[in-house]
Amino acid sequence: MSGERLAGDARFKNTVQQQVAYLSQKGWFHSIELPDGSVIEGFHSLEELRERMRAFPIPEDLRGKRVLDVGAWTGWCSFELERRGAEVVAMDCIELEEFHMARRLLGSRVELKILDVDELSPATVGLFDYVLFFGVFYHLRHPLLGLEKICSITREAAFVESYVTDGSATEQERATAPCLLEFYETIELGGQVDNWYGPNTRCLEAMCRSAGFARVRVENVVAGRARLTCLRHWEPPAANPTQPAPWIHAAVNNRTGDVYFHHGKDEYVCLYFKTPEPDLTLEKMRVEVDGYGVPALVLADLGRNGWQVNFRCPPWLEPGAHEIRLRTLDSPFSRPFRIEKRLLWEPAPPGGRHRPEEVPAEAATVEAPRLTHLENSLTETGVFHGYRNEYLICWFTTPETGLVREDVALEIDGVREPVLFLTDLGGGAWQTNSRLPADLAPGRHRVRLRTIRSRWSNELYFHLEKEENKP
Incomplete structure (x- = not known):
């Protein structure tokens, strides 16, 4: 079913509860093809699973890549990524015997971690070239925070699939709709207590950008579910830029006017730069922090070739120095400008901070x-x-x-x-x-x-x- 108002829909609730009953009896969410060609039949067929994987630009050759499969269930996606040569970590909030059985039968070396999305960070799991985030978003009580967690551990791209409220809308209707997010307090969606949110497609796309991904692309919307590719990097700079590189003369904390940013605080960078390039727009801005693209939020023309662009300081930055640089669609990158992340906020004493070893x-x-x-x-x-x-x-x-x-x-x-x-x-x-x-x-x-x-x-x-x- 892919109707726009599935929340509270009795037929949809009945369908979901039938699926729950099936899984309670059978246990296998994914079908698994064994080395001898036999198949353990699951709720999702092999063709369904392969079609979903084909919808995303996931390389066929993943040798040398590290991949995380969030919400792995019985593991078909994890094992498929391993088959393509990746080092794979499967993650779920519960441990399923079916996953261990499939891993044994396949002779797999996929590592399983039992974690909630809220526990993900570079410190707990490291970094991954690619992250699969299928069917998880709407189960999160704090979905934007969850997407930030995914962004923080992604080097190249995260592939997101989620239920959306406008699954039966036309492409034009989805493109012109406002960003809307439904909240389900109890069992309004499918009779399940852990279905918390229903975004429309534009909202899901916007939230992925707000979480920190530089570029987000909707691949398709099928059977009430949107599929998005979320990229950490901007497109390559123009081979023959027509504009000079911007010159950054300041990058400061929006609250303090300083270059220091702090752990646990929702702080924004005010980046001041100069460029003679005319007709700048927010869509032309390409900001990077430590080599990763960051979406710009506001662009202001200050006059005399002076500009200000604001963006959120990535909350996962480690303590220490970090480099910001900027380009436009038509220019090369600026020289880097350094900011610093600190664990604790410290007020600057009058006259600034001075080292005790200062020589008269x-x-x-x-x-x-x-x-x-x-x-x-x-x-x-x-x-x-x-x-x-x-x-x-x-x-x-x-x-x-x-x-x-x-x-x-x-x-x-x-x-x-x-x-x-x-x-x-x-x-x-x-x-x-x-x-x-x-x-x-x-x-x-x-x-x-x-x-x-x-x-x-x-x-x-x-x-x-x-x-x-x-x-």
Whole structure:
């Protein structure tokens, strides 16, 4: 049955309960073909199982690949993937004797793990080139979190099949429908207490993107079930790009304006960049974190070739440094910009964080940095207006290498101000970004900087032209 309103439908409930009764008696969810050609008949025939597998772009040759089969049941998909050469882990929330029997009869080496989807993480199961996620979504109490868990362990692609509420709709109807998700509190769907949600196809597609997959493609909708391929990477860049690479000058936490992100918090990256490319749209943005594509959520034109794109910081990032880069459909990738993931949130003390081993400037023997240029991040000039989203960008050169943000101290009119982030531009060139003090008076202001091992740099100046009632 593939009607749009299966929840509460008595015929659908009767069909599901007949299936449950069959499985309670027979036990075999999948048919299994044995080495001698005989077949253990299951609820799903071999042709049904093969047709579903053919619907997805799963390579025939999986040698050297690691694959996870989530919701493995009696294991046909797991054994088929192993037959293609993959190292396979089968996973389910219950242990079925039929799976062990099939594995013995086939001489299989598929590993079985008894886990809930909520327990999946790179730490518990590692990473997989491909993940099968068939018939699981609607059983999850927290389906978006479950999809995030799947995304976090996927290197290349996850293949998702789920019940959808618009299974009998036309392709045009599905394409123009709003994203809708039904919630079933008890046994509304098929008389089963563990059927929690019913998405329509657009909702399922959108949730897969929201979970972190770069690209999501609907392969088909058959018998009330949608089949989606969810990819971790963007398409390859253009062989002959027609636009220059964007230049990232800031990537900050939407809550703190800092480059630090924190475990367990729902934080977003505000990525500021410049490009002369005209007519940018959200659909043209290609953001990566550590080489994996990340869907962009908002794109804003800041004027003067300045842009802002926001995206969710992947919650599964491990503590430490991570690299962000950006391209458009028509450009190569930018240089990377580093952010840092931390386990705990730490407020920055006034004046920023400074290392205790800082050498007094008058005693320093390391060559002073050379401050080469100051700029307003919004206007590309040395004039500021006191706007909240203005950053003071300082470019400098130094023979020192391996600098981190805490290695650099910056002063405005002799008062230290926090360096929010530091970027290695290569070739001994560096960039700092800072905010101006809120109480800074209009006029001409002096800037200098140093590292914890050097003397102070030369001085450069900027102008502040505050106007009353400006945002």
